[in-house]
Amino acid sequence: xxxxxxxxxxxxxxxxxxxxxxxxxxxxxxxxxxxxxxxxxxxxxxxxxxxxxxxxxxxxxxxxxxxxxxxxxxxxxxxxxxxxxxxxxxxxxxxxxxxxxxxxxxxxxxxxxxxxxxxxxxxxxxxxxxxxxxxxxxxxxxxxxxxxxxxxxxxxxxxxxxxxxxxxxxxxxxxxxxxxxxxxxxxxxxxxxxxxxxxxxxxxxxxxxxxxxxxxxxxxxxxxxxxxxxxxxxxxxxxxxxxxxxxxxxxxxxxxxxxxxxxxxxxxxxxxxxxxxxxxxxxxxxxxxxxxxxxxxxxxxxxxx
Amino acid sequence: xxxxxxxxxxxxxxxxxxxxxxxxxxxxxxxxxxxxxxxxxxxxxxxxxxxxxxxxxxxxxxxxxxxxxxxxxxxxxxxxxxxxxxxxxxxxxxxxxxxxxxxxxxxxxxxxxxxxxxxxxxxxxxxxxxxxxxxxxxxxxxxxxxxxxxxxxxxxxxxxxxxxxxxxxxxxxxxxxxxxxxxxxxxxxxxxxxxxxxxxxxxxxxxxxxxxxxxxxxxxxxxxxxxxxxxxxxxxxxxxxxxxxxxxxxxxxxxxxxxxxxxxxxxxxxxxxxxxxxxxxxxxxxxxxxxxxxxxxxxxxxxxxxxxxxxxxxxxxxxxxxxxxxxxxxxxxxxxxxxxxxxxxxxxxxxxxxxxxxxxxxx
Numbered sequence: 001x002x003x004x005x006x007x008x009x010x011x012x013x014x015x016x017x018x019x020x021x022x023x024x025x026x027x028x029x030x031x032x033x034x035x036x037x038x039x040x041x042x043x044x045x046x047x048x049x050x051x052x053x054x055x056x057x058x059x060x061x062x063x064x065x066x067x068x069x070x071x072x073x074x075x076x077x078x079x080x081x082x083x084x085x086x087x088x089x090x091x092x093x094x095x096x097x098x099x100x101x102x103x104x105x106x107x108x109x110x111x112x113x114x115x116x117x118x119x120x121x122x123x124x125x126x127x128x129x130x131x132x133x134x135x136x137x138x139x140x141x142x143x144x145x146x147x148x149x150x151x152x153x154x155x156x157x158x159x160x161x162x163x164x165x166x167x168x169x170x171x172x173x174x175x176x177x178x179x180x181x182x183x184x185x186x187x188x189x190x191x192x193x194x195x196x197x198x199x200x201x202x203x204x205x206x207x208x209x210x211x212x213x214x215x216x217x218x219x220x221x222x223x224x225x226x227x228x229x230x231x232x233x234x235x236x237x238x239x240x241x242x243x244x245x246x247x248x249x250x251x252x253x254x255x256x257x258x259x260x261x262x263x264x265x266x267x268x269x270x271x272x273x274x275x276x277x278x279x280x281x282x283x284x285x286x287x288x289x290x291x292x293x294x295x296x297x298x299x300x301x302x303x304x305x
Numbered sequence: 306x307x308x309x310x311x312x313x314x315x316x317x318x319x320x321x322x323x324x325x326x327x328x329x330x331x332x333x334x335x336x337x338x339x340x341x342x343x344x345x346x347x348x349x350x351x352x353x354x355x356x357x358x359x360x361x362x363x364x365x366x367x368x369x370x371x372x373x374x375x376x377x378x379x380x381x382x383x384x385x386x387x388x389x390x391x392x393x394x395x396x397x398x399x400x401x402x403x404x405x406x407x408x409x410x411x412x413x414x415x416x417x418x419x420x421x422x423x424x425x426x427x428x429x430x431x432x433x434x435x436x437x438x439x440x441x442x443x444x445x446x447x448x449x450x451x452x453x454x455x456x457x458x459x460x461x462x463x464x465x466x467x468x469x470x471x472x473x474x475x476x477x478x479x480x481x482x483x484x485x486x487x488x489x490x491x492x493x494x495x496x497x498x499x500x501x502x503x504x505x506x507x508x509x510x511x512x513x514x515x516x517x518x519x520x521x522x523x524x525x526x527x528x529x530x531x532x533x534x535x536x537x538x539x540x541x542x543x544x545x546x547x548x549x550x551x552x553x554x555x556x557x558x559x560x561x562x563x564x565x566x567x568x569x570x571x572x573x574x575x576x577x578x579x580x581x582x583x584x585x586x587x588x589x590x591x592x593x594x595x596x597x598x599x600x601x602x603x604x605x606x607x608x609x610x611x612x613x614x615x616x617x618x619x620x621x622x623x624x625x626x627x628x629x630x631x632x633x634x635x636x637x638x639x640x641x642x643x644x645x646x647x648x649x650x651x652x653x654x655x656x657x658x659x660x661x662x663x664x665x666x667x668x
Contacts, residue, residue, distance in 0.1 A: 099586075111343060236452050286448045287446045290446040
C-alpha cells in the first residue's frame with residue numbers, strides 16, 4: 001500500500017461521508033427531541049430527484065441545491081404534521097413515505113422527462129470541484145482533497161454549528177429539554193410540539209442537502225432509488241454517535257470509510273462483497289458500542305426496539 | 306331478538322370494513338389525480354386496470370400468482386410485529402431462505418420427494434437463523450432490531466447476488482443472465498391452471514394464513530407473544546419468558562419469510578435470478594398489506610391480493626396506455642398513509658371524548 005493509494009481511499013471516504021453525515025445530523029436532531037424519524041431515505045431521495053430535475057431545467061447549481069433542500073424539508077413537514085402533531089405510528093409513516101417517494105420519483109421522472117429509471121445528461125451542471133491553491137501541490141494532502149465539492153467541506157461546518165446551537169445557546173437547551181422530558185418542558189412554557197416539528201423539518205432540510213450531495217457530488221445524475229439505504233445507514237451513524245453532532249461526524253466518517261474502502265478494493269474483491277461492508281460494519285459497530293453509551297438510552301431513542 | 310343480532314353483526318362488519326374502504330377510495334382518488342396529470346382519463350384507466358387484474362380469468366390468475374409471495378411476506382411481518390418486534394428484514398430472510406432452498410434443490414442428490422422436502426426445510430432453517438441473528442443481538446447487546454434487520458437485507462441481497470454472478474451462475478445458454486441453473490422437473494409445484502402460471506404456491510400461502518390464524522387465536526404462544534407486544538411488563542408479570550418468546554417469534558417470522566421466495570422459485574421461476582425478490586418489492590408490499598389490515602391475518606390475505614391486483618393492473622396499463630406502473634406504488638402508499646391518519650383521528654377523538662367525560666364527572 002503506497003501513499004497515493006491511501007490518499008485515494010481518504011478521498012473516496014470523504015466523498016462518501018458527506019451525504020451520510022448530513023442525513024445523520026438530520027437523524028440526530030430528531031432523536032434529540034424524541035422523534036423517531038425513519039423517513040430519512042425519502043427525504044434524501046426526493047432531494048436527489050428535484051435537485052437534478054431543477055438542474056436539468058434551469059442549469060443553475062444554486063437553484064438545484066435550493067430545490068433539494070426545499071423538497072427534503074417538505075417531506076420533513078409531512079412527517080412533522082402526521083407523526084408529531086397527529087401522533088401517527090412512526091414506522092407506518094416512515095415506511096410508506098419511503099416507498100411513496102421511491103415510486104413517486106420514478107413516476108415523476110417519466111411524467112416530466114419521459115425517462116425510465118435514469119436521468120443522465122451532458123447538459124447537467126455539477127457542483128464546482130474545489131482544488132485548494134496551496135494544498136493542491138502537497139503530495140498526499142493534495143490527492144486526498146482532490147476534486148471535493150463545497151458540500152464536502154460544508155457538512156463539517158454544519159455539524160459544528162449544530163453542536164454550538166444545541167449545547168451553547170438557550171434556544172438549544174430548550175430544544176434538548178423537549179427530548180429529555182416533554183411534559184416537564186411544556187410545564188415550563190416551552191412549546192414542545194412546535195419545537196419537535198421544527199426539528200423534523202430541519203432534519204428534512206439536512207437530508208435534502210445530503211441527497212443533493214449524492215446526486216450532484218461524485219456524479220451528477222439521478223437514478224431510481226439511488227440512496228439505496230443511505231438514510232438507514234445515517235440512522236445507524238446517528239445512533240452510534242449518540243445523537244451528538246460532533247460524535248456523529250466521527251461515526252459518519254467511519255461509515256464513509258467502509259464505503260471508501262469498498263470503492264478502492266473493487267478490483268481486488270468482487271463489488272457485491274465489498275458492498276456489504278458498510279452494512280455489516282453498522283451492525284458490528286452498534287454491537288461494540290452498545291454497552292458504552294448505555295444500551296437503554298439508545299433503545300429508548302429507537303422506539304424501544 | 307334475531308333481527309337486532311343480525312343488525313349488530315352487520316354493524317360490526319361495517320365498522321371493520323369502513324376504514325380500509327375509505328382508505329382505498331382515498332388512495333384511488335389520489336391515483337386519479339396522478340392519472341389526470343399524465344393526460345389520461347382516470348375512469349378509462351381504472352376500468353382497464355381492474356379488468357386486467359381481477360375481472361378476466363387470465364389476469365386474475367396472474368394477480369393470485371403475484372399475491373402468493375406478498376401474502377406470505379405479510380404473514381411473516383405480522384408474526385413479528387404483533388409481538389412488538391419491528392422486523393423489517395423480511396426481504397433478507399426471504400432471500401437467504403430462498404437461496405438456501407434453491408442451492409439444496411440443485412446440489413442434493415436423491416429422489417425428488419426427499420430433495421424437495423430437504424430443500425424447503427433448509428430454506429426455512431436458513432430464514433429462521435437469519436431472523437434469529439438480530440434477535441440475539443437485541444437480547445445480548447440491546448441493538449435496535451429495526452436497524453439490524455434492515456441492514457441484513459442489503460447483506461443478503463449482495464451476497465446472493467455475488468453467488469449467482471460468479472460461483473453458481475448458470476453457464477448453459479448464452480450465459481449472460483445472472484441466475485442459477487433450473488431445478489429438476491420433479492421438484493416443481495403443480496400448475497393449477499393450464500393457461501397461466503398459477504400454481505400450488507398459492508395453496509401454500511393460504512395454508513400459512515390458516516396456520517397464522519391458528520397460532521394467534523388458539524395457542525398459548527400466540528397469546529404470550531401478543532401480550533409481549535401489547536404490554537411487556539404485564540407479560541413479564543404474567544410469567545412469560547420474554548427471551549424465549551422473542552426467539553420463537555423471530556424464528557417463525559424468518560421461516561415464513563423463506564416460504565415466500567421458495568414458493569416463487571419452485572412454483573414460478575424454477576431458478577434463483579439476481580434481484581428477483583428485491584426488485585419486485587414483495588417484502589415491502591407485504592409490510593404495507595400488514596399495516597393496512599392492522600395485522601389481522603384474514604385482512605392481510607385480502608389486502609395482499611388487492612395490492613397485487615393493483616400491481617398487475619399497473620403493469621397492464623403501462624403496456625397499453627404508457628402510464629408508469631409506479632402508479633400502483635403511489636396508490637398503495639396513499640392507502641397506508643390514510644389508514645394511519647384515520648387511526649390517529651380515532652385516537653384523538655377518543656381522547657377528547659374521554660376528557661369530556663372526565664370533566665363531566667368532576668362537574
